[in-house]
Amino acid sequence: MDRVSEFAIETEGLTKVFRSRWTGRELRAVDDISLRVRRGTTYGLLGPNGAGKTTFVKMLLSCTHPTAGRAMVFGRDARETEARRPIGYLPENHRFPTYMTGWDMLDFYSALSGMEETARRKRIPEMLNLVGLDERARDLRLGKYSKGMLQRVGLAQALMHSPRLLVLDEPSDGVDPVGRKQIRDVLQTLEQQGVTIFLNSHLLAEVELFCREVAIIQKGKLALSGTVEDLTSGSGYRVEGLKVPERLEIELRARARSFGSSNGSLQLLFATREEANQAVDLLRSNGCEIEALGRSRSTLEEVFIKTVEAL
Amino acid sequence: MLNTTIALIRDTFREAFARRIFWGFFGCCTALLLFLMFIMGIDVVQGAIATVTIFGRTSPTRDVQDLVRQTQSVIAMVLYFAGMALAVFASAGLVSAVFEPGRIELLLSKPVSRTHLLLGRYAGNVLVIAANILYLVIGSWIIFGIKTGVWGWGFPLSSLCTIFIFSVLLAVLVLVGVLWDSAAVAIMATFAIMIVTPILAQKATLERLLDSESSRNVVRILYYMLPKTSDISVIIRHLITNQPVDSWMPVWSTALFGGVALALGLWRFQRRSF
Numbered sequence: 001m002d003r004v005s006e007f008a009i010e011t012e013g014l015t016k017v018f019r020s021r022w023t024g025r026e027l028r029a030v031d032d033i034s035l036r037v038r039r040g041t042t043y044g045l046l047g048p049n050g051a052g053k054t055t056f057v058k059m060l061l062s063c064t065h066p067t068a069g070r071a072m073v074f075g076r077d078a079r080e081t082e083a084r085r086p087i088g089y090l091p092e093n094h095r096f097p098t099y100m101t102g103w104d105m106l107d108f109y110s111a112l113s114g115m116e117e118t119a120r121r122k123r124i125p126e127m128l129n130l131v132g133l134d135e136r137a138r139d140l141r142l143g144k145y146s147k148g149m150l151q152r153v154g155l156a157q158a159l160m161h162s163p164r165l166l167v168l169d170e171p172s173d174g175v176d177p178v179g180r181k182q183i184r185d186v187l188q189t190l191e192q193q194g195v196t197i198f199l200n201s202h203l204l205a206e207v208e209l210f211c212r213e214v215a216i217i218q219k220g221k222l223a224l225s226g227t228v229e230d231l232t233s234g235s236g237y238r239v240e241g242l243k244v245p246e247r248l249e250i251e252l253r254a255r256a257r258s259f260g261s262s263n264g265s266l267q268l269l270f271a272t273r274e275e276a277n278q279a280v281d282l283l284r285s286n287g288c289e290i291e292a293l294g295r296s297r298s299t300l301e302e303v304f305i306k307t308v309e310a311l
Numbered sequence: 312m313l314n315t316t317i318a319l320i321r322d323t324f325r326e327a328f329a330r331r332i333f334w335g336f337f338g339c340c341t342a343l344l345l346f347l348m349f350i351m352g353i354d355v356v357q358g359a360i361a362t363v364t365i366f367g368r369t370s371p372t373r374d375v376q377d378l379v380r381q382t383q384s385v386i387a388m389v390l391y392f393a394g395m396a397l398a399v400f401a402s403a404g405l406v407s408a409v410f411e412p413g414r415i416e417l418l419l420s421k422p423v424s425r426t427h428l429l430l431g432r433y434a435g436n437v438l439v440i441a442a443n444i445l446y447l448v449i450g451s452w453i454i455f456g457i458k459t460g461v462w463g464w465g466f467p468l469s470s471l472c473t474i475f476i477f478s479v480l481l482a483v484l485v486l487v488g489v490l491w492d493s494a495a496v497a498i499m500a501t502f503a504i505m506i507v508t509p510i511l512a513q514k515a516t517l518e519r520l521l522d523s524e525s526s527r528n529v530v531r532i533l534y535y536m537l538p539k540t541s542d543i544s545v546i547i548r549h550l551i552t553n554q555p556v557d558s559w560m561p562v563w564s565t566a567l568f569g570g571v572a573l574a575l576g577l578w579r580f581q582r583r584s585f
Contacts, residue, residue, distance in 0.1 A: 016584075061420040064584040081424050089420040095413030097322075099329030111318035112421035157417075167420075 005075030008165045008196035009037035009060060013069035016055050016220075029055040031220035032069065037213070039074075039164075042187070042197045044211035044228075046204065046300075048308055052220040053200050054092060057167060060198075061089060073165065085114065088163030090154045092170045092200070098143030102133060102153050105142060110160035120160070127156040132182050147174030155183060159190075166190065169200045184210060208232070208300035216307050224307045231303050234296035237276035239268045242289040252279055269296055315423050316431050323405060323435025332401040333439055336394075340447035343386070347454045353378075379461040380552045386451055387469045387547050390444065395473070398440045399480055399501045403494040405436050406484050410492050415585045425581050429485065433573070436481055441474045448473075465550040472547050475562070479538050479569030480504070486576035489583065504537060512541035538565040 016030040030052040037043045047053045058064040060071050062079050071078035074086060096105055106124045115123070128138055131152040142150065151174055158166060166187075172180045187197055187210060201207050207214060208228055215225035224231065236257055244252070244266045253259045255275060256268040270276040276293070283290060327333040353375075409415060409432055418428055448470035456462045480501050487497040511517070511534040518527045542561035549556050 058416065058585070061416070063416045063419040065582070081422050083422075084420060085422040087420060089417065091413060091416045091420075093413050094417060095411055096417075097326065097414070099326055104325065108318055108322055109417065109421065111314055112418070112423050114314070114422060116314065 005072065006039060007036045007072070008039045008041075008074055009035065009043075009198060010072040010075075011035045011056075011060075011069065014056065014059060014066055014071055015068040016052075016059060016064060017067040028220050030059065030066075030217075033217065033220075033222045034069075035215055035222065035225065037196060037198060039196055040191075040194045041213055042191050042211045043199065044207035044214040045198065045200045045217065046202070046207060046214055046304055047217040047223075049202070051217045053217060054169060055220075056217065057169060057198075057200055060167065061087065086164040087167060088158035088161065088165070089167045090151075090158045090169060090171055092173070094150070094154055096142050096150060096154065096157075098141060100142050101139050102128060102142065102145075102156075103138045105153060106157055106160055109157045113161035115161050123160055127160055128153075130159070130186060131156045132179070148176055148179050151175050152179065152183075155186070159186075163195065165196045165198065167198045167200075170202070171199065172201075172203065172206060180206070204299075204301045204304055214300070216304060218308050223310075224303070228300060232298050232300055234298050235271070236296040237270045237273055238292065238294055238296040239270065239276050239279050239283070240290070240292035241266050241268075241279075241283045242291050244283065244288050245286060248282060248286050248288070252282065255279065265291055312427075315427060316434070319428065319431025320435035320438060323432055324439060326405060326408065327401075327436075327439045330401075330404065332405070333443070335401070336397070336440075336443040337446070340443055340450070343447060344450045344454065347451055351458075353458045375459050376461055379455050379459050380463070380465075383451070383455065383466040383469075384548050384551050387448070387466065387473070387551055388544060390447065390470075391473050391476070391544055391547060394444070395477060395480065396502070396505065398477055399484065399505070400498060402436050402440065402481055403484055403488070403498045403501075405439075406432070406481075406488040407492060407494040407497065410488065410585075412585070419585060426577050429489075429577055429580050433481060433485060437474065437478045440477050440481075444470050444473050444477075463551070463553060465553055469547040469550050472543055472550070472562075476538065476540060476543055476565065479565055479572070482569040482573035482576065486572045486579070489576045489579045505540060507533070508537050508539060509541040511537065512539065535564060536568065538568050540565075 012034050014030055014033045014035075015028070018027045018029055019025070020027075033052075033056060045053050045056065055064055059066050060073065060078055061084060065079075073083045076083040078084075100108065103124055106127060107120050110120050110123070111117075124138070128134075133149065133152055133156070137145070137149060137153070142153070145153065151171065155168075155171060158168070168187075171187075172183055175183060184206075191197060197211075199207060199211055211228060213225070213227050214231065216223045242265050249261075249266055252266070252268055255270070256279070257271050258269045260267045268279060270279060280290060280293065324333070409418065409429075419425065448467060452462075452466050455466075483501045483504060484497045487500045488494070491497070511530065514530060514534050517530050521527050521530065539561035543565065546556050546559075546561065548554075
């Protein structure tokens with residue numbers, strides 16, 4: 001049974017220092033990261049290559065031992081064997097045994113997850129079907145699978161024992177756009193079922209589309225964390241008008257923080273709500289049409305690049 | 312627990328089948344058994360061998376017990392030295408495959424202790440080799456028994472000694488594999504033990520040849536510390552030829568070495584970050 005914790009993942013000062021055996025040089029792959037992932041949420045871990053994302057994930061799964069700090073999974077110390085029971089994991093750059101068929105692979109890894117044989121036999125066809133692998137794939141050796149098929153069977157493997165925490169490292173790597181959509185649909189269904197999904201990906205658009213919360217790590221440190229909604233909401237207000245007379249356009253440009261125009265539409269960004277309201281009044285009083293109005297938003301990519309470059 | 316252990320053992324067999332290791336050994340063993348069954352003809356008359364025919368050539372009459380035990384000794388020794396070298400060579404890949412990046416992480420993410428994972432793989436590997444050894448030894452024992460009526464227990468028992476020494480050498484493969492992730496280094500280390508220990512078995516001769524007491528002490532320490540492959544081969548011959556075994560010390564001291572090597576391998580595996 002789980003210990004009582006409202007968090008699926010909780011880390012306190014988690015640190016991993018790699019020391020070279022010969023030179024003694026140190027590399028702080030993960031540096032004092034404290035993070036909390038609520039149960040049932042979809043959480044994205046972002047960072048440039050070499051930022052420490054995979055090392056962080058490996059410490060959650062006890063593949064890598066922390067130098068300092070601790071990681072908890074559903075209130076249990078991640079180093080305990082039982083802490084890994086509710087976790088389904090799809091590693092990045094996986095090397096599934098090529099001598100196994102799709103069926104063998106699902107059977108083997110779910111047996112290690114503690115599933116009984118009768119339950120495995122019932123569940124394997126369901127999971128293969130869920131990830132879009134046909135009958136042919138179940139008896140085909142993994143050595144003959146395409147990259148996309150391996151990702152799908154890897155995801156099926158992670159879902160076999162109905163985990164309550166799904167840790168996915170680049171899950172749509174090598175998958176075609178249709179396959180990505182299928183994977184996203186599967187994950188959305190799981191989210192509705194209350195499964196916590198922890199996504200480690202460099203595909204920012206994918207994370208923005210799917211995750212509710214994100215953390216950005218850079219050089220092993222936690223640079224930023226919060227809900228996608230909060231992080232991408234900008235600090236200004238956007239007004240877009242049509243058929244704006246030249247005289248008014250010059251006046252509004254002077255008031256706006258930034259502006260742009262295309263196909264007869266004028267886009268304006270104002271720093272305050274009052275300025276935006278005044279602009280709307282002016283546009284309406286001059287007979288212009290309002291095409292769009294709202295808070296300005298940044299993309300997750302913009303937030304990511306700004307955060308990473310600041311460090 | 313049992314479910315997991317069976318899965319790990321079955322996986323090792325599956326990999327051995329896929330790597331043709333199992334089938335390679337099985338083919339060699341089957342060829343030898345077919346040779347004994349069809350090529351070697353033994354004609355027994357009143358408890359003594361009248362003729363022994365190999366490839367159509369007939370040899371002089373010999374004592375049936377003596378012939379069977381000598382032949383079984385030869386098979387056991389070939390299996391013990393040549394078969395063991397092949398088994399070590401083949402098994403190194405099975406051990407190091409587990410530590411491959413991309414594979415080990417997924418194994419470690421499962422709710423199975425590291426000790427259980429490694430011991431499951433170890434047991435699977437021992438069973439792969441044991442299955443072939445038992446197939447050859449029990450198969451040839453039955454053929455000899457049917458053809459000659461000689462059914463001594465020494466030969467089947469000798470197979471247990473062979474499996475035992477393999478399990479000790481496999482412990483060395485595991486230890487070196489965990490330390491260096493290299494099948495090649497693991498093979499070299501294990502072969503070094505297989506080459507050095509028969510030399511150390513000539514302890515008395517070596518002590519006579521060495522001048523300094525410290526050198527003699529080094530030889531003694533190494534002799535008692537390392538597995539006694541040569542001494543155990545003598546025990547096997549004694550078992551087959553129905554002679555009393557002088558001392559079982561080589562067996563238990565070798566077991567101690569294997570236990571320590573395996574324990575060190577497990578300890579290192581527990582502490583490693585992947």
